[in-house]
Amino acid sequence: MKVLAPISAYDELEMLAASGAEEFYCGIVPREWLDRYTGAVWLNRRSPKGGSLETLSELKQLVDGAHCLGIPVFLTLNAPYYTAEQMSWVMELARRLDGEAGVDALIVTDINLLMQLSQAKLNAALHVSSVAATLNTEAIRFLLQFGPSRIILPRSLTIPEIERIVNATRDEVEIEVFMLNDGCAFEEGFCSTTHHHTVGAFCTNLSEMDTDFERSGGRELTRRQNSRLRRNLTDYREWIWYVNGNGCGSTPNGLPYGPCGLCAIHDFKRIGVESLKIVGREASPFKKLASVRMVRAIVDQVRAGSEKLVTIERAKSLRGDRQHCDSGYMCYYKVEA
Amino acid sequence: MDWSIHVTNANEVRGDMSAPGAAGFDSGSKLAPIVEVTWKLIGEYFGAVSFTRCAYGNEFCEHLIPSPQQLERVLSAADEREMGLTLLTPYVSDAGIESLKPLFEMLSENGASEVVFNDWGVLNLLRREFPRLKPVQGRLMNKSLRDPRVTGVYAASDAPAPALVSLRRSNLDCTSYTGFLSGLGVDSVELDNLPQGVDQSFAEGGMKASAYVPFGFISTSRICMAAGIHYDKRDKFQPGAPCHHECQTHLLEYTYTNTPFGNRDQKFYLKGNSYFYVHTEAMLRGLFEQSRSGLIDRMVFQPRLPMMWERA
Numbered sequence: 001m002k003v004l005a006p007i008s009a010y011d012e013l014e015m016l017a018a019s020g021a022e023e024f025y026c027g028i029v030p031r032e033w034l035d036r037y038t039g040a041v042w043l044n045r046r047s048p049k050g051g052s053l054e055t056l057s058e059l060k061q062l063v064d065g066a067h068c069l070g071i072p073v074f075l076t077l078n079a080p081y082y083t084a085e086q087m088s089w090v091m092e093l094a095r096r097l098d099g100e101a102g103v104d105a106l107i108v109t110d111i112n113l114l115m116q117l118s119q120a121k122l123n124a125a126l127h128v129s130s131v132a133a134t135l136n137t138e139a140i141r142f143l144l145q146f147g148p149s150r151i152i153l154p155r156s157l158t159i160p161e162i163e164r165i166v167n168a169t170r171d172e173v174e175i176e177v178f179m180l181n182d183g184c185a186f187e188e189g190f191c192s193t194t195h196h197h198t199v200g201a202f203c204t205n206l207s208e209m210d211t212d213f214e215r216s217g218g219r220e221l222t223r224r225q226n227s228r229l230r231r232n233l234t235d236y237r238e239w240i241w242y243v244n245g246n247g248c249g250s251t252p253n254g255l256p257y258g259p260c261g262l263c264a265i266h267d268f269k270r271i272g273v274e275s276l277k278i279v280g281r282e283a284s285p286f287k288k289l290a291s292v293r294m295v296r297a298i299v300d301q302v303r304a305g306s307e308k309l310v311t312i313e314r315a316k317s318l319r320g321d322r323q324h325c326d327s328g329y330m331c332y333y334k335v336e337a
Numbered sequence: 338m339d340w341s342i343h344v345t346n347a348n349e350v351r352g353d354m355s356a357p358g359a360a361g362f363d364s365g366s367k368l369a370p371i372v373e374v375t376w377k378l379i380g381e382y383f384g385a386v387s388f389t390r391c392a393y394g395n396e397f398c399e400h401l402i403p404s405p406q407q408l409e410r411v412l413s414a415a416d417e418r419e420m421g422l423t424l425l426t427p428y429v430s431d432a433g434i435e436s437l438k439p440l441f442e443m444l445s446e447n448g449a450s451e452v453v454f455n456d457w458g459v460l461n462l463l464r465r466e467f468p469r470l471k472p473v474q475g476r477l478m479n480k481s482l483r484d485p486r487v488t489g490v491y492a493a494s495d496a497p498a499p500a501l502v503s504l505r506r507s508n509l510d511c512t513s514y515t516g517f518l519s520g521l522g523v524d525s526v527e528l529d530n531l532p533q534g535v536d537q538s539f540a541e542g543g544m545k546a547s548a549y550v551p552f553g554f555i556s557t558s559r560i561c562m563a564a565g566i567h568y569d570k571r572d573k574f575q576p577g578a579p580c581h582h583e584c585q586t587h588l589l590e591y592t593y594t595n596t597p598f599g600n601r602d603q604k605f606y607l608k609g610n611s612y613f614y615v616h617t618e619a620m621l622r623g624l625f626e627q628s629r630s631g632l633i634d635r636m637v638f639q640p641r642l643p644m645m646w647e648r649a
Contacts (some may be wrong), residue, residue, distance in 0.1 A: 037500050081480035081508035085499075111457070112514035135559075136431045139457030156559040156576040157430070164431050190428060190455075191556040193485035198597055199486050202556060202612075206605070209591040214367050216586055228566065229587060232573075236562045239574045323634070328571040 001269050003299055005292045007050040007073075010062045012288060019071045019289055020296025024066055025074040025107060027052035027281055028059055030093070037260065043090075043130060044076040045109075045188075047195060057107040059101045072104035075209070076281075078129035080111050081191070091116055105149065105303040108132075109189070118146040125149040133189025135161075137168040150174040152277065156187055157184030157247040159264060159333050161269045173275035177331055180291050182280040183243030183259035205243050207237045211307065226333040242329035250318035255288045255294070262315035265298045291293050309337055338383075338628060339635040341423065341469050341547070342614040345645040350414035354388050360518045362640035366604070367551075367590050375551040378618070379638070382625040391415055392637055394425035395477055396455050396555045397611040399433035400564075400580055401646045402426070407560070412447060423451040426459050427645075428477060428557075430577055433456055440448055441467045453527060454478070464521065472524040476516060476549065478616035481507035481531060483555055485605070485614040488533040490598050501533065509539040518544070525634070529553035530616060530624040537632040545634035548624060549615040552639050553607075563587070582646055584609025608644040 005021035007013065016024070027044045028050040030139045046052055053059050060138060063073045075097055082090050094117060097103050105172055106124050109131040127150040128134060134151050144153065151169075153162060155178045166175050184191070185203035193202035202291055212227045215221045221229070241247050246257035261268075261276070268276065275300070278291045298315050306314075312335065316325045324330050344350050348354045349362070364372045366438055381531060395401035403411075408424070410488055410553040415422045422443060434515055437459065444450040445467045454460045455475035463472050491504055508514050509526060518526070528535060530553060533632075540546045564580035565573035572578075592601040606613045616624075628636065 016516075037503060041503050049505070049601060050601070083503050083510040084512070086503065087511050087513070110508060112508055112511050112517065115517055116513060127635045133456070134458075135456065136429055137459040138434050138461045139456060140458075142461035161430050161432075161577070183561065186556045186558040187428065189560075190477050191557055191599050192481065192554070194484050194487060196480060196487060199484075202484065202486070205486070205595065208595045210594045211592075211604075212367075212590045214365055214588045214590065216365065216588065217409040218365070218523055220365065223589075228364055229589075232562065232566045233589070235570055235573055238564060250595050279475075326571075329574070334575055 001273060001291060001299065002275045003295050004275045004277045006051070006278060006288060007062065008053065008281050010058065010065055012285050013062060013065045013069070015285070015289055016198045016292055017066070017071055019292045020079070020299070021071065021292050022278070023072055023074065024276060025076060025281075025294065026059070026062065027076040028054070028055075028056070030054060033089075042079055045078050045129070046076075046281055047197065051280075053310055056096060056101055059097070059103070063102050067102070074105040074107050074127060075103040076114065076129070078107050078109040078131050080131055082113060087113065087116070094122065095120065098124045107152070111146075114146045115141070127152060127176070130154045131189045133187055137165050140165065140169050140173060144172060147204045148173060149280070150176055150274065152176040154188060155184060155259070155332055159267050159271075159335065162273065166271050166273060170272060172320070175272075175323050176275035176277055177268060179260070179261045179265075179276035179295055181256065181258040182245065185240055185243050187274070201244070203240055207240050227260050239329045242324070242327065246324065246330070253320055254286070255290045255320055256283070257324065257330070260319060260330055262294065262298050262318065263312045263331065263335045264296075264333040265302050266311045267335065273317070310337060338366075338389060338635060340503065341388045341392050341481060341637045342388045343392045343637060343639045343643055344411065346506045346647040347410040348416035349570055350411060350418060352418065355385070363589055368615065369550050372616055375616070375621055375638070378621050378625060381608070388420065388638075389411055389420040389424060390635070392423045393426055394414045395475060395646065396425045396643060397427050398454065398561070398644070399427050399429045399436060400582065400586075401435045401609070401644065402433065403440070403647065404649055405439045405443055407647055407649065408420055408443060412443070421451070423453060423473065426455060426473070426504050427452045428456040429445060429459060429544055434462060437462070438466075441470060445469045446631055458524070460521065465544055467561075472521070472523050473547075474523050476527040476529050476554065477557070479509060479526055479528055483531055483553060483614075485532045485555065485595065485603065486593060486600070487598075488531060489554070491594075491601065492533040492594070501571060502536070505531070505534050505536040508527055509544065510536070515539060515544050527637070530620055532543065532614070532620065534623065535627075537630070539628060540632040540634075546632065546634040547637055548633050549639060550621060550624065552613045553616070555605065555612040557611040557612055559610070562589075563609050582648070584595045585646055585648070590641070606642060608642045611644060613642055
């Protein structure tokens with residue numbers, strides 16, 4: 001079970017590796033893409049200005065540096081789709097990422113790109129992005145025809161569902177799960193909205209809009225029914241606040257908040273999950289550093305054979321604010337103690 | 338062009354379909370105006386249409402998968418009326434796959450039926466165990482930006498042409514992809530009409546397209562706001578959590594009051610776990626004009642948001 005960290009610059013390499021990162025992933029958006037498509041069309045799942053490298057030489061320096069430390073680097077080409085014109089360009093980019101930069105794997109969503117990459121016989125392995133919404137074992141069986149070495153499961157699967165999938169596909173493909181930081185209110189692979197800075201994420205945007213409930217069947221809502229729906233909407237908006245990294249806040253010690261799966265690491269080790277993903281290519285170096293340290297601390301404890309309850313207590317103490325953990329809204333996974 | 342209507346139960350299949358307006362299908366007061374406008378425009382562009390097929394099931398939530406008994410009743414009603422049946426299926430967990438199997442068995446025994454898949458796992462199951470059923474790619478698998486907050490603005494602005502061209506296309510733009518689908522026995526796909534417009538040129542290669550009116554999906558989630566009502570606060574909003582189909586009791590309308598653009602009156606609708614936009618009259622007219630080119634094989638009329646479910 002590896003700790004997978006986001007990285008967006010060579011300068012971050014040494015500190016993240018020293019803090020416990022065992023795999024890296026990053027993105028690249030060459031200037032040429034931006035000039036042609038503007039910020040309206042994204043090459044990967046982060047805004048062009050959101051933590052992506054710009055040049056192949058920067059990427060090569062990063063990959064070479066990571067390889068010197070024995071750490072693999074994966075690169076995101078995980079837009080939900082590419083048009084025909086884009087596909088030719090992306091395939092050419094992929095060949096250069098593989099041949100010139102030497103990335104260890106490409107993270108892909110678009111099944112058409114996955115298919116073409118599998119036929120291209122690159123050295124880089126293929127990882128299926130969480131954006132591909134691989135929610136069941138049958139879907140993994142379907143995707144295996146393209147030879148991926150890893151499937152990244154969406155955040156929205158429960159621990160029992162993940163366990164069932166891992167048990168059914170063990171020895172055929174690695175499974176990666178989300179561990180820390182950004183949440184998503186929706187099924188990411190089926191959310192057709194943009195996070196463009198002019199409007200922001202749809203889920204958080206909705207929390208600021210005027211709302212009106214309508215009862216089905218043509219009757220008016222009673223005051224009691226309306227009040228109950230309103231209370232539930234208020235709770236939902238609070239949950240969205242947690243999904244959005246507690247309003248992008250931090251603990252009194254300056255540690256980042258945000259959705260978290262630390263308490264589930266014990267279960268993931270038992271189940272046989274291969275990799276724990278920390279989200280946030282666009283985050284500050286400090287947030288990346290703090291995130292890697294938190295995850296690695298729990299992973300080390302689990303590797304050392306710590307009891308599950310002890311691990312959970314340690315995880316909650318690391319988050320630094322018991323109230324938020326106890327809310328239940330900051331957790332990716334519901335963990336049975 | 339064929340016409341299909343999205344139904345919730347057998348009684349609707351047996352009912353009067355000569356004028357399936359909002360009143361007969363309980364569209365609700367918020368959505369009734371656009372349903373009525375849609376039906377009026379259908380008459381204006383196409384005259385008296387006859388529905389030869391009904392769409393049944395759900396594309397968005399595995400808790401809304403009908404029971405085998407419910408499907409049997411709808412299937413029987415469709416047979417009586419000599420209408421084809423298209424079963425809509427959602428994205429699913431392993432448990433959802435198990436819920437679909439008896440439905441596919443029934444359809445398979447009944448003869449050749451269409452099944453709309455919105456999950457590669459469902460397609461895999463269909464191909465392996467139910468080769469008699471005809472798989473159709475659902476609109477959740479038709480990848481395109483459908484964010485009505487901004488896509489209308491992109492279409493109207495002076496954005497560079499390559500960006501707008503890209504936004505009007507989808508994964509179907511690549512012949513390698515449509516060829517891949519054909520190789521899997523998929524020769525039909527479902528579409529939403531987009532605020533920025535849809536480039537249907539992919540259909541020139543032989544892929545058949547069905548378009549839905551007047552509702553388009555924006556986003557969907559395994560975490561359902563409505564299902565949270567009956568849970569204690571701490572236990573709310575868990576992925577795939579069991580529910581009592583609370584989504585059937587109400588609709589939530591959002592008004593885009595916080596837009597940075599001029600579209601302050603724009604509405605979005607949440608029904609259960611999924612958000613939808615409604616077509617404007619201009620969007621409907623644009624689609625109906627486009628359909629005259631012959632690139633749309635079927636129009637699917639939804640008299641209400643596609644989240645209704647028949648209580649057993």
